[in-house]
Amino acid sequence: MSLRGKYAIAGLGVTQMGRIYGRNSVDFAAEAVKLAIEDAGLKKEELDGLLVNSGVSPGLSLNLQNALGLHDLKLLNHMNAAGSTAGQMVQFASMAIDAGIVNVVACVYADAPLAPAKTSGEAFASRPLRPGMSGLFSTYGVFGPNTGYALACQRHMLKYGTTSRQLGAIAVAERAWAVMNPMAQMRTPITIEDHQNSRYVVQPLHLLDCCLVSNGGIAVVVMSAERARALRQPPVYILGMGQGHPGFSNRSGLNPETRTGAVIAKDAAFKMAGVTLADIDIREIYDCYTYTVLVTLEDYGFCEKGEGGAFVEDGKLSPDGSFPTNTGGGQLSSYYMWGMTPLSEAVIQARGQAGGRQVPKHGLVLVTGNGGILEYHSCLILGTHPS
Amino acid sequence: MAESEVPLPVPDERSKPFFEGAKRHELVLQKCKSCGAVLWPVKFRCDSCLNTELEWAKVSGKGKLYTFAIMHQVFHPGFADKVPYNIAVVELDEGLRVTTNVVGCSNSELRADMPLEVTFEDLSEKVTIPKFKPAE
Ligand SMILES: [Zn+2]
Numbered sequence: 001m002s003l004r005g006k007y008a009i010a011g012l013g014v015t016q017m018g019r020i021y022g023r024n025s026v027d028f029a030a031e032a033v034k035l036a037i038e039d040a041g042l043k044k045e046e047l048d049g050l051l052v053n054s055g056v057s058p059g060l061s062l063n064l065q066n067a068l069g070l071h072d073l074k075l076l077n078h079m080n081a082a083g084s085t086a087g088q089m090v091q092f093a094s095m096a097i098d099a100g101i102v103n104v105v106a107c108v109y110a111d112a113p114l115a116p117a118k119t120s121g122e123a124f125a126s127r128p129l130r131p132g133m134s135g136l137f138s139t140y141g142v143f144g145p146n147t148g149y150a151l152a153c154q155r156h157m158l159k160y161g162t163t164s165r166q167l168g169a170i171a172v173a174e175r176a177w178a179v180m181n182p183m184a185q186m187r188t189p190i191t192i193e194d195h196q197n198s199r200y201v202v203q204p205l206h207l208l209d210c211c212l213v214s215n216g217g218i219a220v221v222v223m224s225a226e227r228a229r230a231l232r233q234p235p236v237y238i239l240g241m242g243q244g245h246p247g248f249s250n251r252s253g254l255n256p257e258t259r260t261g262a263v264i265a266k267d268a269a270f271k272m273a274g275v276t277l278a279d280i281d282i283r284e285i286y287d288c289y290t291y292t293v294l295v296t297l298e299d300y301g302f303c304e305k306g307e308g309g310a311f312v313e314d315g316k317l318s319p320d321g322s323f324p325t326n327t328g329g330g331q332l333s334s335y336y337m338w339g340m341t342p343l344s345e346a347v348i349q350a351r352g353q354a355g356g357r358q359v360p361k362h363g364l365v366l367v368t369g370n371g372g373i374l375e376y377h378s379c380l381i382l383g384t385h386p387s
Numbered sequence: 388m389a390e391s392e393v394p395l396p397v398p399d400e401r402s403k404p405f406f407e408g409a410k411r412h413e414l415v416l417q418k419c420k421s422c423g424a425v426l427w428p429v430k431f432r433c434d435s436c437l438n439t440e441l442e443w444a445k446v447s448g449k450g451k452l453y454t455f456a457i458m459h460q461v462f463h464p465g466f467a468d469k470v471p472y473n474i475a476v477v478e479l480d481e482g483l484r485v486t487t488n489v490v491g492c493s494n495s496e497l498r499a500d501m502p503l504e505v506t507f508e509d510l511s512e513k514v515t516i517p518k519f520k521p522a523e
Pocket residue numbers: 419420421422423424433434435436437438
């Protein structure tokens with residue numbers, strides 16, 4: 001039997017975000033779980049499952065169980081499929097509950113890569129010299145994920161004529177949403193010109209094409225929808241789910257730079273949810289870079305492959321537009337918590353708790369996760385009603 | 388090695404034929420004896436047919452530009468006087484894409500599918516690496 005609507009997100013915990021110092025990722029994770037169970041109106045003792053996803057800073061793993069003083073858990077794992085993990089944790093939690101091995105699962109992500117004297121770029125561009133041929137990457141000057149995404153984005157530009165100004169429309173729209181999000185780190189409006197004038201990090205990516213880096217943590221509680229209905233918050237129903245992992249290949253004929261796992265994940269997710277693309281009210285699309293949003297929208301079929309630039313350039317993703325997307329400001333402008341950024345905003349919107357940025361029609365929300373250089377993808381369809 | 392220098396690769400036992408080839412100014416890559424796939428960088432096993440019987444073979448060194456990026460931010464002090472420099476992905480005639488730098492033209496002259504050929508840069512007594520330049 002389908003999982004559609006049987007399980008729900010009953011609690012959401014979001015810590016302070018950004019340049020918050022003096023705490024490690026284990027403590028951010030512990031606080032996020034505490035906030036999520038309080039939000040749901042659950043007691044700590046009612047948790048019997050814990051799924052952990054750590055970012056780039058060391059320390060957070062299965063040890064979170066002890067930091068939270070949780071005993072005799074029935075489900076515990078440290079999961080890692082990069083930015084697709086948050087969506088996957090919700091999926092695996094639902095499946096494990098459905099299998100009858102666990103009842104109430106906290107899924108948490110936390111990271112604390114920022115230190116007072118470290119730039120955001122340095123926090124993610126580690127440079128250990130690898131032996132043998134792999135060391136060549138450093139000799140050529142390849143550093144961090146910026147280079148990989150710039151190469152992918154440039155490929156899209158060369159193949160389809162996508163322009164930097166079109167990517168800028170995504171950055172401008174997300175910032176306009178962030179202006180209305182009290183949790184967002186960047187709340188000053190920007191224009192296309194600001195985007196164009198921002199320095200290049202790795203051309204074609206300007207600074208305003210790139211996500212923030214944040215210290216913080218976010219957790220959600222997954223449990224039976226029926227039990228969730230009796231709790232404090234309106235349940236956010238898990239209606240559809242899917243994954244797609246193209247992996248990376250350097251063989252001719254494959255196009256890992258311009259094709260995401262959305263093309264694989266969407267079929268299972270929409271089939272399970274029993275809805276179509278046109279039914280989706282809000283999109284929370286993983287946005288490590290503006291380009292990731294553009295290529296993901298194409299792969300879901302919101303527009304044809306290669307036409308993402310023309311699709312977004314009229315500003316339809318913005319609060320004034322017809323196509324509400326990344327309504328909290330995303331990782332470009334609100335906070336960078338990997339897949340928890342789109343997931344948390346989806347929960348807030350679906351509950352109708354987004355305040356000034358609330359999208360009036362919020363019954364169905366598409367949430368995507370993405371990791372590696374477009375190598376891993378997760379998809380969730382969430383809703384305000386169980387079917 | 389000083390912090391302010393470009394990090395040099397350290398050839399190891401497995402990658403020796405590649406670096407020895409580069410020293411002779413030849414592009415030598417692993418090739419699967421079973422299916423003929425050319426591999427890059429060094430593998431234990433062919434990722435196409437999963438066979439472990441691999442040999443080293445000189446390849447054409449010819450290809451075309453698949454995509455590129457221009458590094459503006461300095462992520463390593465060794466590149467402080469090199470920005471903006473390019474990172475290029477070259478699709479070799481053998482059906483494999485490799486990451487490299489294109490030399491011999493300015494960054495603004497880089498074009499999709501431009502024909503390229505391998506060239507070599509002697510970085511030290513011990514280490515020579517392949518790069519690519521516009522084909523003649
Ligand atoms: Zn083979």
